[in-house]
Amino acid sequence: MKKIFSKKILLILTAIIVLLVIVKVVTKEERAKITKSDDSLLNQADITPVKQESISAIVNFTGDLSPKAQTIISSEVDAKIIKVMVEEGQLVKAGQALAELDTLDLAQAVSQQEAQVATARAKLELDKQKMDKQEQLLKQGFISQIAFDELVNNYEASSQNYKAQLAMLTRSKKQLANTHITAPFAGVIYQKSIEPGQLALKNTKLFALANLDTMEIKAAIPSDQINEVSLGQSVIFKVETDAREYAGNVARINQVAVAGTRSYTVYIEFNNKNSVLKAGQFIKGQIVLKSLPNQSVVSCDALRNIANKQYVLVLKNGVVIQKQVGLILENQQSLTCAVSGLLPGEKVLAGNVLTVKAGDKVRIVD
Numbered sequence: 001m002k003k004i005f006s007k008k009i010l011l012i013l014t015a016i017i018v019l020l021v022i023v024k025v026v027t028k029e030e031r032a033k034i035t036k037s038d039d040s041l042l043n044q045a046d047i048t049p050v051k052q053e054s055i056s057a058i059v060n061f062t063g064d065l066s067p068k069a070q071t072i073i074s075s076e077v078d079a080k081i082i083k084v085m086v087e088e089g090q091l092v093k094a095g096q097a098l099a100e101l102d103t104l105d106l107a108q109a110v111s112q113q114e115a116q117v118a119t120a121r122a123k124l125e126l127d128k129q130k131m132d133k134q135e136q137l138l139k140q141g142f143i144s145q146i147a148f149d150e151l152v153n154n155y156e157a158s159s160q161n162y163k164a165q166l167a168m169l170t171r172s173k174k175q176l177a178n179t180h181i182t183a184p185f186a187g188v189i190y191q192k193s194i195e196p197g198q199l200a201l202k203n204t205k206l207f208a209l210a211n212l213d214t215m216e217i218k219a220a221i222p223s224d225q226i227n228e229v230s231l232g233q234s235v236i237f238k239v240e241t242d243a244r245e246y247a248g249n250v251a252r253i254n255q256v257a258v259a260g261t262r263s264y265t266v267y268i269e270f271n272n273k274n275s276v277l278k279a280g281q282f283i284k285g286q287i288v289l290k291s292l293p294n295q296s297v298v299s300c301d302a303l304r305n306i307a308n309k310q311y312v313l314v315l316k317n318g319v320v321i322q323k324q325v326g327l328i329l330e331n332q333q334s335l336t337c338a339v340s341g342l343l344p345g346e347k348v349l350a351g352n353v354l355t356v357k358a359g360d361k362v363r364i365v366d
Contacts (some may be wrong), residue, residue, distance in 0.1 A: 039318075039363040046353045047315065047364065048302050052344035054293045055336060057329050058286035059229060061219035061266075065239075065281045068269065069185060070210035073098070075200035076178040077106065086207070088192045092183045098207055101179035101200060110176050113169040120162040127155040187211035190279075212275055217248065217268040217283060226264045228289050229253060235268050237285025239277060246270060246277070250287060292329055295338035300330060301351035303337060312342065313349040315362055320349065322358040 079101035086098050131151045138148045191208035194200060217237070221229055235248040248270035257264055266287070270277070303310050303325065311324045325341040342348070349356065356362060 039361045040356045041365050042315075042349075042353065042356070042362055044364060044366065046350050048299045048348045048350050050342045050344050050346045050348060051297045052294060053297050054291060055295050055297050055329055055331055055338045056286075056291040057228075057289040058331060058333055059221060059225050059289060060284070060286055060333060061217075061221065062282070062284050063217045063219045063268075065215045065217060065270075065277055065279055065283060067187075067210035067212055067279050068214040068216040069187065070208070071184060072205055073181065073184070073207040073209060075101070075181075075202060075204045075206055077101065077175050078199070078201050079103075079106065079179055081194050081196050081198045081200050084192070084194060084196055086189050086192065088189055090189050092187065092189060092209070094183055094186045096183045097180065098183055098189070099181040099194065101181070103176060103179045106172070106176040106179060110169070110172045113165070113172045117162070117165045117169050120158070120165040124155070124158040124162045127151070127158045131155045181206060183209060185209070185211055210279060212277075212279060213271075213273045215270045215272045215277055215279070216251075217270065217285070219266045219268055219285075219287070220258065220261070220263040221266050221287075223257065223262040223264065226253075226266075229266055229287055234288040234291075235270075235285055236288065237268075237270075237283045240282045240284075248285075286333060290329060292338060295328065296340070296342045296344060297336050297338050298342065298348050299350065300335045300337040302348045303327065303339070304351065310339075312339075313353070313356065313358065314342075315347040315349060315364075318361055318363065320356050320358055320360045320362055 081099060082102050083100040084098070085100075086092060086096075092098065131148075131154075134143055134148050134151050137143045138145065187209045188211075189207055190210055191205075193205045193207065200206065217235075229250060231250055231253065233250045235250060236245055237248065238245055248268045250266055251269040252267040254265040254267075268285075268287075298312065302312050304312065309324060310327060311322050314321050314323050323341055325339040328338040328340060330337045
C-alpha cells in the first residue's frame with residue numbers, strides 16, 4: 001500500500017515539473033513575439049544599397065541631325081541645259097561634273113571680247129609709240145608742251161580702255177566656264193531641280209549638295225543651364241528606333257538667345273565618315289558636363305534635409321542610424337547622386353520610408 005502511494009506522489013511531482021518547463025518555454029516565446037512585434041517591418045524595396053561607380057552630371061536635349069557642309073548649287077548664267085550627269089541620292093567627288101549648259105552665245109561673247117581686247121591693245125601700243133617719238137621732239141624744242149600733253153592723255157586713256165576690255169574678257173570667260181556645273185565639295189546630291197532642255201536663268205536652283213561625313217545637331221539649352229556648357233564637352237545621344245549610343249562633342253555655342261525664347265543654341269558635331277546616320281533623323285541626348293569615377297552613389301530621393309544639412313538613414317545591424325552626407329554630383333537622367341560620408345554596400349533607406357527614425361529597430365521581410 002505504501003509503495004502504491006509513493007508511486008502516485010512521484011508521478012504527480014513529475015507532472016508538475018513538466019508543466020513548469022512548458023510554461024517557461026511558452027513565456028519565452030511570447031516575450032520574443034512581443035519583442036519582435038516592437039520592430040518596424042520594411043521590404044527589400046525600401047532599402048537602397050550604396051554602389052561604387054562612375055557618375056556624370058548631364059544636360060538633356062533633343063534635336064535633328066543635319067550636315068555641317070551643305071549648299072545650293074545655282075546657275076550663274078542664263079543658258080539652256082544641255083546635259084545632266086547625276087541623279088538624286090548619288091555620291092559625287094569634289095570637282096565632278098554635274099551638268100552642262102549651252103555655250104554658244106557665251107562663246108561668241110568671248111570671241112567678240114577678245115577682238116575688243118586686241119583692238120584696244122593695238123591702239124595702246126600706237127599711242128605709246130607716238131608719245132615716245134614726240135617726247136624727243138619736245139626736248140629738241142620742235143613741239144609745244146601742250147601738244148605733248150595731249151599725246152600723254154591719249155596714251156593714258158588707251159591704257160585705261162585696254163584694262164577695261166581685259167576685265168570684260170575675264171568676265172566673259174568666267175561666264176563661259178560657269179556653263180560647266182561641278183560639285184564644290186564631295187557629298188551626296190539630295191535634290192535635283194533641272195532636266196535637259198530647260199532654260200536655266202541666273203540664280204536658278206540646279207542641285208542641293210550635302211557632305212554627311214560630319215553631322216551637326218542644334219540643341220536648345222535653357223538659360224539656367226547654358227553657363228554649365230562649354231566647348232569640347234562630350235555628348236552622348238541616341239537616334240530614334242536605334243538603341244545604340246553615339247558620341248559627339250560641343251563645337252560651338254551661340255552667345256545670343258533665340259529670339260522670343262530664353263534658350264541658347266549649342267552646336268554639336270558628330271563624325272559620320274562611315275555614314276551610319278542620315279540627315280534629318282530625330283535624336284535625344286545628353287551633354288556630359290562633368291564625370292567622376294569611383295563614387296559612392298545612391299538614389300537621390302534617399303537624401304533628406306534638416307536645418308539645410310543633408311543626411312540619410314542607414315540600416316546597420318537591424319538599427320536605423322542617421323548619417324550626414326555631402327552632395328558631390330547629381331545625374332538628372334538616372335536620378336542618382338554621388339555623396340560623401342557613405343561606404344559602398346551600406347544599406348540606405350529609400351526616401352519614401354517615413355515611418356521610421358534614427359534609433360528604431362527594423363526587420364526586413366520579403
